[in-house]
Amino acid sequence: MKSVFKSPLSLTVLASCLLSVGAIAAPANDPATLAQIRDSAMKSDWAYERLADLTDLVGPRLSGSAGAAAAVEQVAAAMRKLGAKVTLQPVKVPHWVRGAETAELVDYNGRPAGITQKIVLTALGGSGATPAAGLTAPVLVVRSLDELKAKAAQVKGSIVLVDVPFDQELADRGHAGAAYGPGAGFRYVGPKMAAELGAAAALVRSVGGANFRIPHTGVTGLVDGARIPAAAITTEDVLLLDRLLARGPVKMHLTLTPQNLPDADSFNVIADWPGSDKADEVVIVSGHLDSWDLGTGAHDDGTGVAGAMGVIETLKKLNLHPRRTIRVIAWMNEENGTRGGKAYFDANKDKLDKHFAAIESDSGGGRPFGFIGSVTPPMVKYFAPLKDALAPIGAGQFERHDIAGAADTSPMERAGVPVFEPMVDSSAYFNYHHTPADTLDKVSPLELKRHVAVMTSLSWFLANMEQPIGRTAHQDSED
Amino acid sequence: MKSVFKSPLSLTVLASCLLSVGAIAAPANDPATLAQIRDSAMKSDWAYERLADLTDLVGPRLSGSAGAAAAVEQVAAAMRKLGAKVTLQPVKVPHWVRGAETAELVDYNGRPAGITQKIVLTALGGSGATPAAGLTAPVLVVRSLDELKAKAAQVKGSIVLVDVPFDQELADRGHAGAAYGPGAGFRYVGPKMAAELGAAAALVRSVGGANFRIPHTGVTGLVDGARIPAAAITTEDVLLLDRLLARGPVKMHLTLTPQNLPDADSFNVIADWPGSDKADEVVIVSGHLDSWDLGTGAHDDGTGVAGAMGVIETLKKLNLHPRRTIRVIAWMNEENGTRGGKAYFDANKDKLDKHFAAIESDSGGGRPFGFIGSVTPPMVKYFAPLKDALAPIGAGQFERHDIAGAADTSPMERAGVPVFEPMVDSSAYFNYHHTPADTLDKVSPLELKRHVAVMTSLSWFLANMEQPIGRTAHQDSED
Numbered sequence: 001m002k003s004v005f006k007s008p009l010s011l012t013v014l015a016s017c018l019l020s021v022g023a024i025a026a027p028a029n030d031p032a033t034l035a036q037i038r039d040s041a042m043k044s045d046w047a048y049e050r051l052a053d054l055t056d057l058v059g060p061r062l063s064g065s066a067g068a069a070a071a072v073e074q075v076a077a078a079m080r081k082l083g084a085k086v087t088l089q090p091v092k093v094p095h096w097v098r099g100a101e102t103a104e105l106v107d108y109n110g111r112p113a114g115i116t117q118k119i120v121l122t123a124l125g126g127s128g129a130t131p132a133a134g135l136t137a138p139v140l141v142v143r144s145l146d147e148l149k150a151k152a153a154q155v156k157g158s159i160v161l162v163d164v165p166f167d168q169e170l171a172d173r174g175h176a177g178a179a180y181g182p183g184a185g186f187r188y189v190g191p192k193m194a195a196e197l198g199a200a201a202a203l204v205r206s207v208g209g210a211n212f213r214i215p216h217t218g219v220t221g222l223v224d225g226a227r228i229p230a231a232a233i234t235t236e237d238v239l240l241l242d243r244l245l246a247r248g249p250v251k252m253h254l255t256l257t258p259q260n261l262p263d264a265d266s267f268n269v270i271a272d273w274p275g276s277d278k279a280d281e282v283v284i285v286s287g288h289l290d291s292w293d294l295g296t297g298a299h300d301d302g303t304g305v306a307g308a309m310g311v312i313e314t315l316k317k318l319n320l321h322p323r324r325t326i327r328v329i330a331w332m333n334e335e336n337g338t339r340g341g342k343a344y345f346d347a348n349k350d351k352l353d354k355h356f357a358a359i360e361s362d363s364g365g366g367r368p369f370g371f372i373g374s375v376t377p378p379m380v381k382y383f384a385p386l387k388d389a390l391a392p393i394g395a396g397q398f399e400r401h402d403i404a405g406a407a408d409t410s411p412m413e414r415a416g417v418p419v420f421e422p423m424v425d426s427s428a429y430f431n432y433h434h435t436p437a438d439t440l441d442k443v444s445p446l447e448l449k450r451h452v453a454v455m456t457s458l459s460w461f462l463a464n465m466e467q468p469i470g471r472t473a474h475q476d477s478e479d
Numbered sequence: 480m481k482s483v484f485k486s487p488l489s490l491t492v493l494a495s496c497l498l499s500v501g502a503i504a505a506p507a508n509d510p511a512t513l514a515q516i517r518d519s520a521m522k523s524d525w526a527y528e529r530l531a532d533l534t535d536l537v538g539p540r541l542s543g544s545a546g547a548a549a550a551v552e553q554v555a556a557a558m559r560k561l562g563a564k565v566t567l568q569p570v571k572v573p574h575w576v577r578g579a580e581t582a583e584l585v586d587y588n589g590r591p592a593g594i595t596q597k598i599v600l601t602a603l604g605g606s607g608a609t610p611a612a613g614l615t616a617p618v619l620v621v622r623s624l625d626e627l628k629a630k631a632a633q634v635k636g637s638i639v640l641v642d643v644p645f646d647q648e649l650a651d652r653g654h655a656g657a658a659y660g661p662g663a664g665f666r667y668v669g670p671k672m673a674a675e676l677g678a679a680a681a682l683v684r685s686v687g688g689a690n691f692r693i694p695h696t697g698v699t700g701l702v703d704g705a706r707i708p709a710a711a712i713t714t715e716d717v718l719l720l721d722r723l724l725a726r727g728p729v730k731m732h733l734t735l736t737p738q739n740l741p742d743a744d745s746f747n748v749i750a751d752w753p754g755s756d757k758a759d760e761v762v763i764v765s766g767h768l769d770s771w772d773l774g775t776g777a778h779d780d781g782t783g784v785a786g787a788m789g790v791i792e793t794l795k796k797l798n799l800h801p802r803r804t805i806r807v808i809a810w811m812n813e814e815n816g817t818r819g820g821k822a823y824f825d826a827n828k829d830k831l832d833k834h835f836a837a838i839e840s841d842s843g844g845g846r847p848f849g850f851i852g853s854v855t856p857p858m859v860k861y862f863a864p865l866k867d868a869l870a871p872i873g874a875g876q877f878e879r880h881d882i883a884g885a886a887d888t889s890p891m892e893r894a895g896v897p898v899f900e901p902m903v904d905s906s907a908y909f910n911y912h913h914t915p916a917d918t919l920d921k922v923s924p925l926e927l928k929r930h931v932a933v934m935t936s937l938s939w940f941l942a943n944m945e946q947p948i949g950r951t952a953h954q955d956s957e958d
Contacts, residue, residue: 056722057589059596070591110536112549117538117775120915212691213774213916236918243535243919295692296596436599437692439715440722 028323028464034389037460040314041453042393047310048445050078051303055296055440062293063333064095064264071289072267075305075330079271082312084328088267091343093333095264096125098293099257101231105241106136109248116253117240121203121231122294123258124187125219125336128227130201134255135229137200139241145186148193156198159252161205162190163238166430168209176363176426180433183207184218191230192221201229201254205238210431213237217292217434219336229256266290266332268340273312275325275463282351284327284358285311285459288334288408295438299429303365303443303451305330307422310452311459322463324356331408334362341408345415352415357462357469359420360406361455364429365443368454370397373420374404374413374472386461395454397423402472416471420462422454507802507943513868516939519793520932521872526789527924529557530782534775534919541772542812543574543743550768551746554784554809558750561791563807567746570822572812574743575604577772578736580710584720585615588727595732596719600682600710601694601773602737603666604815607706609680613734614708616679618720624665627672635677638731640684641669642717645909647688655842655905659912662686663697670709671700680708680733684717689910692716696771696913698815708735745811747819752791754804754942761830763806763837764790764938767813767887774917778908782844782922782930784809786901789931790938801942803835810887813841820887824894831894836941836948838899839885840934843908844922847933849876852899853883853892853951865940874933876902881951895950899941901933 054061058074061067072088079086103119105111140158142148148155148162164186171179184207191202206216215232222230231254233241244250269289275281287304291297308328315326332340348355357373370390373383380400387396403410404419413419424447432438462469533540537553540546551567558565582598584590619637621627627634627641643665650658663686670681685695694711701709710733712720723729748768754760766783770776787807794805811819827834836852849869852862859879866875882889883898892898903926911917941948 052722053589056596056719057587058591058594066591066593070594074591108536110532112537112545112553114545115537115549117535210691211916211920212689212693212910213914213918214691214693236916236920239920240535240918243531431691435692437690437715439692439719441690441715441718 037456038453041456042449046313047306047452048448050309051306054302055298059296060293061291063093063290068290075269082316084271084312087270091266091332091340092263093266093339094337095261097259101256103254106253107251108244119237120213121233122215122217123256124230126222127230127258129257130229130255134253136253139250139252152197157200159201160194160199161203162186163205166207171427180430187218188221195226195228203231203233206232206234208430211235214435268332269330271328273326275322278323279325281324281354281356282327283324283356283463286329286360289330290333290335292434294436298440298443299364299438300433301362304361307361307451307455311456314456324463326459326463334407338407345411355417357418358409358412360409361422362406363424363426365448366425367447368395368422368424368450370395370423371458372399372401372404372423375418382467418469418472516935517932520935521928525792526785526931527927529788530785533781534777538775539772540770542572542769547769554748561795563750563791566749570745570811570819571742572745572818573816574740576738580735582733585732586730587723598716599692600712601696602735603709604698605701606709606737608736609708609734613732615732618729618731631676636679638680639673639678640682641665642684645686650906659909666697667700674705674707682710682712685711685713687909690714693914747811748809750807752805754801757802758804760803760833760835761806762803762835762942765808765839768809769812769814771913773915777919777922778843778917779912780841783840786840786930786934790935793935803942805938805942813886817886824890834896836897837888837891839888840901841885842903842905844927845904846926847874847901847903847929849874849902850937851878851880851883851902854897861946897948897951
C-alpha cells in the first residue's frame with residue numbers, strides 16, 4: 001500500500017478507479033452516492049448557464065416561433081455535447097402570433113370632451129382578431145360563469161369581462177396553485193362561453209399577483225368557428241372599469257390583431273442517459289421548452305428545462321450511470337396545446353409499463369422544499385433515504401398526492417405512471433408568470449442549484465430503486 | 480337656559496352660532512380649532528372623490544394634452560363650487576407627444592439565426608425622434624458622466640445607455656429622494672451630454688424600484704439643435720444588455736417617434752380662500768396638476784392636488800376663515816418644464832414679501848408623518864401647537880430643512896419664502912412614479928385623509944400665526 005501513495009499521480013489514478021468501481025458496485029441508492037450528487041449539484045453553475053443561454057440568446061419560445069425552433073436546437077446541442085443520446089420527436093403545434101393590441105374607453109359618464117382612457121391588455125393565446133381598425137362595444141362585467149350565462153341577453157354584442165381575482169393571500173400561505181386555478185380556469189372557459197353567447201370580445205382579469213399594471217397572458221379554449229378577440233387586462237384596469245361602471249355605462253374601443261396560422265412543425269427534445277441492467281425501463285425528468293411570448297420564460301419554464309438538463313450534467317461529472325435509463329425531455333407546447341405531452345404519450349402507449357416514473361418541474365425556480373409524487377401510500381416509506389439526502393439543503397420533504405399534475409406528464413399519470421415534481425416556493429411565481437417580467441434576473445442561481453440537486457437526486461433514486469414502485473393510486477379512475 | 484335646551488332645533492341653532500362666533504373670536508391657532516380641523520379631515524372622503532374624478536375621468540394630464548386642459552376645468556369647477564375665488568393664470572407649456580416606441584437587439588454573440596431580443600422602453604420627455612423605420616447602432620453602456628466623456632470617441636454614432644441604478648435600500652430606510660436623485664439627475668443631463676458628443680440615441684436605466692419590466696419615464700434636458708432620441712429602459716433590459724455585452728458587441732434597432740410641438744397654452748389653477756384682517760398676505764398650499772402620460776398620475780401628483788383642494792373643503796365645512804388668505808394652487812407643467820411655478824414667480828416678484836409661506840405636496844400619498852419646512856432654526860419652537868394637534872394621527876413630526884425643495888415653489892424659496900411639504904413615507908413611491916402603474920388603486924383613502932389633515936392644519940396654522948415667520952435661512956445664498 002505504501003508504495004501506491006508515494007506519487008500524487010498514482011493517488012489520483014487510484015481515487016479515480018475507486019470512484020468508477022464505487023459507482024458501479026456500490027448499492028445504487030446508498031447515502032454516499034446521494035450525498036455526492038447533492039453536493040455536486042450545489043457547486044455547479046452549469047444549469048444556470050444553460051438557462052442564461054436559453055433566455056438571453058433565444059428569449060421567448062412560443063410554439064411555432066423562430067424562438068421555439070432555436071431553443072430546440074440549443075438544448076439538443078447541449079445534451080449531445082454531454083454525450084446523451086438525443087432524439088427529436090416531431091410534434092405538430094398550434095401557431096398563434098400576437099399582433100397589435102390596444103384598447104381605450106371611449107365613452108363613460110363624466111368623460112370630458114376629447115378624453116379617452118387607455119386600458120392596458122394583452123391578447124390571450126388562441127384569441128381571434130378584431131377588424132384592423134378595432135371594434136367598439138359596451139363593457140359588461142361578470143364574476144362567474146353562472147352570471148355569464150344568466151346575462152346571455154346582455155352578453156350578445158358586448159365586450160365581456162370575466163373578473164375572477166387572483167388570491168395572493170392564498171399563494172402566500174403556500175397554495176399558489178389553488179390561488180391560480182380559478183382564474184386560469186375562467187380564462188380558458190370564459191372566452192369560449194362568451195363566444196358561444198355572441199359576445200363581441202372577451203376580457204379576463206390578469207391571473208397573477210403584483211399589481212404593476214402588467215397583463216398576464218395565457219391560453220383560451222377558443223376554437224375555429226367561434227373565435228372572438230380575447231385578452232387579459234391588468235388588475236388596475238379592471239378596478240378602473242368597476243369604478244366607471246358604477247357611474248354608468250362604459251364603451252370600449254378594442255383592437256387585437258393576432259393570427260391563428262396553420263399548425264407548425266416542432267419537436268420534443270429527448271435526451272437519454274442510458275441505464276445499465278434495466279436500460280429498457282425509463283425515468284423521465286422534464287420541463288417544457290416553449291414559453292409565452294411576452295417575457296423570456298425564465299421561471300416558466302426555463303428553470304424546469306435547465307433543471308432537467310442539469311441531471312445529466314451532474315451524473316456525467318460524477319461518472320454515474322443508473323440502472324434504469326434517465327430520459328430528459330424538454331417538452332414542446334405545454335402553454336397552448338400540450339401537444340408535446342400528448343405526442344409522447346401516443347408514441348409510448350404500448351411502453352407505459354416500462355415507464356417507471358416521470359418527473360416534471362413547472363412551478364418556477366423558487367426555493368425547493370422537497371418533492372411531491374403520485375405514488376400509492378404504502379410506497380412513501382421507501383423514499384426515506386432520498387429525504388435524508390436532501391434534508392441538509394432544506395429539500396427533504398415528500399408529499400404524496402393522488403395526482404401530481406404537471407401538464408405534459410398528466411396523460412401518463414392518468415394511465416398509471418407515477419409522476420413527481422419538485423415542491424417549490426411558488427408564492428412569487430405568479431407575479432411574473434406569463435408576463436414580460438418573467439426574465440432571468442428573477443431566478444436565483446442558488447435556488448437553481450438546489451433545484452438541480454432535487455431533480456438529479458430524485459431521478460437517480462427512482463432509476464435505481466429496488467422496490468417496484470407500482471402504479472398511481474388513481475389509475476383507471478379517470479379516462 | 481333651560482328653555483333653550485327644550486327643542487333639538489334650538490340646540491342646533493345655538494351650537495351653530497357658538498361655532499361661528501368661536502371661529503372668529505377664538506385664538507386662531509387654539510388647540511380646539513386645530514383638533515376640529517384634524518378630526519374633520521379624517522372623516523371626509525371629499526378629497527379622495529376629487530382624486531377619483533381626476534384620475535378616472537380625466538386620466539393622464541401631460542402639459543399640452545387634452546387631459547391637462549380637462550383637468551384645469553375640472554379642478555377650477557370643483558373649487559368654484561366650494562365658493563373659492565378662482566383665477567386661471569396663463570402658462571405657456573412645452574408640448575411633447577409620445578409616439579411609437581419599440582426596440583430590439585438585432586445582433587449579439589450567440590444569437591441564433593432569425594432571433595431578435597425585445598427591449599422594453601419608453602421615450603423620455605423632450606426626446607427627439609428616430610426615422611419612422613428606426614435606426615440601428617451599437618450599444619455602449621456607461622455608468623457615470625465622467626465615463627461618458629472619457630469614451631467620447633465610442634459615443635459618436637452609438638446608442639448610449641447611462642446606467643445608474645435606483646437605490647431601493649436607501650429608499651426603504653426613509654431616503655427616497657436621495658435614492659431617486661442620482662438617477663434622475665443623469666436622466667436629465669445624460670441624454671443632453673450624449674447628444675453633444677454625437678450619440679445616435681441615449682437610453683437611461685429606469686429610475687425607480689420594483690422590477691416588473693415597466694419603464695419609468697421622466698424629463699431630459701434635451702434642447703432643439705441637439706435633440707436625439709432618448710428613452711428609459713427597464714432594469715431587466717439593462718441587466719440583459721450587461722450580460723450580452725459580456726459576450727461581445729450588441730446592436731440595437733430603435734424606433735421612437737415622439738413629437739416636440741410648439742408651446743401650448745395652459746394654466747395654473749389658483750383658488751383663494753380669502754383671509755380676514757391680513758387678507759393681503761398669502762399662504763400657498765399646492766400640488767401639481769400635470770402628470771406623466773403613462774399612468775393616471777394618482778400619486779404624482781394627484782394626491783398633492785386633491786390634498787390641497789381638501790384644505791378649502793375642510794375649512795368651508797367648519798366655517799373657518801383664516802387671517803391670511805389661503806391660496807390653493809394646482810400647478811401646471813411641473814413634470815417637464817416647471818413653467819407654472821416660474822410663471823407664478825414672475826407674476827408675483829413684487830409681492831413676495833406678502834407671501835408668508837408656501838406648501839407643496841409632491842412626494843406621493845404615502846403615510847404622512849408630519850411636515851418639513853425651510854424656516855430658520857429659531858422659528859421651530861413656534862410650531863409646537865401644530866405638532867401637538869397632529870400627533871394623535873401620527874403626523875406630529877416637524878423637520879426643519881435649509882431647503883424644502885418642491886419644484887414649483889422653489890423659485891419662491893430661493894427668494895426667501897419659507898416652503899413646507901408634508902413629510903410622507905415615500906419608500907414605495909418610486910415603484911409607481913412615472914410609470915403606467917401610478918393609478919388610483921395605489922392610493923390609500925385613509926392616508927389621503929391624513930394628508931388632508933396635515934395640509935389643512937399646516938395651512939391654517941401658517942395663515943393665523945402671530946409670530947412673523949421671517950425668511951428662509953438660505954435666502955440670497957442662491958440665484
